Each structure stands twice: as structure tokens, then as C-alpha cells.
Amino acid sequence: VQLQASGGGLVQTGDSLRLSCTASGRTMSTYCMGWFRQAPGKGREFVAAHGWSGTNTYIAESVKGRFTISRLNAKNTVYLQMNNLKPEDTALYYCATYPVVTCSAYRDFRRYAYWGQGTQVTVSS
Secondary structure: OEEEEEOOEEEEOOOOEEEEEEEEOOOOOOOEEEEEEEOOOOOOEEEEEEOOOOOOEEEOOOOEOOEEEEEEHHHOEEEEEEOOOOHHHOEEEEEEEEOOOOOOOOOOHHHOOEEOOOEEEEEEO
């Protein structure tokens, strides 16, 4: 499985961005797809996860109400819509996936078997 993330950039406080992550190499019907982020000098932080169906979606408390995750299974793609961005959202954002359709243990980055290359999001104040 290969993951290609895109959509990052340099924005101002209050702006929006939409990240995309497309998987290739197999059909992702039994996989959980998620987003993590890592700021300089900090550990990898869970952001959001989405199972095969819309009943298994999870958002970190730190971004709830501002970020939403969605998934287009026909395109093997997961999206992260980020609204009202803040400087503390500045980080390298990674998409990742592992073969559990319900996303159990979704917060644990060690469960994710495949990772994309990361896309940088920088929010200026």
C-alpha cells in the first residue's frame, strides 16, 4: 500500500485547508485510514480516523469542531477538512492506514502499518 498526501501549505490564522490522502496498491475496504501530525520537537499526535463506513469516525479533542474527516471509498481517498486554523496546528501531517475496518485502537500510531510522506501545514499568526 502506498499513500500520497497533499494539500498542505502556508496559511493565516482562521483560514482553511483540505488535506487529501490517496491510497494505491490495493482496495482499502478493510482498512482504517487516519491522520496524525507532528510538530517540531513533539511526538506524533492523533488527529482523526475513518473506518470503511461513516459509523466509525474519530476526531481528536484538540481539533473537534474545527476539523472533519471524510472518505471517498471509490477513490481510496480520505480527506481532512481543517477550518479556523490556529498557529498551534502547525505541523507535518501524515496519513496512515492499517487493516482494521472499525479503526479499533485508532489513537495508537503503532497500529498503523503504512504511512504517507507527510504534508506540511504552517499557520501564521
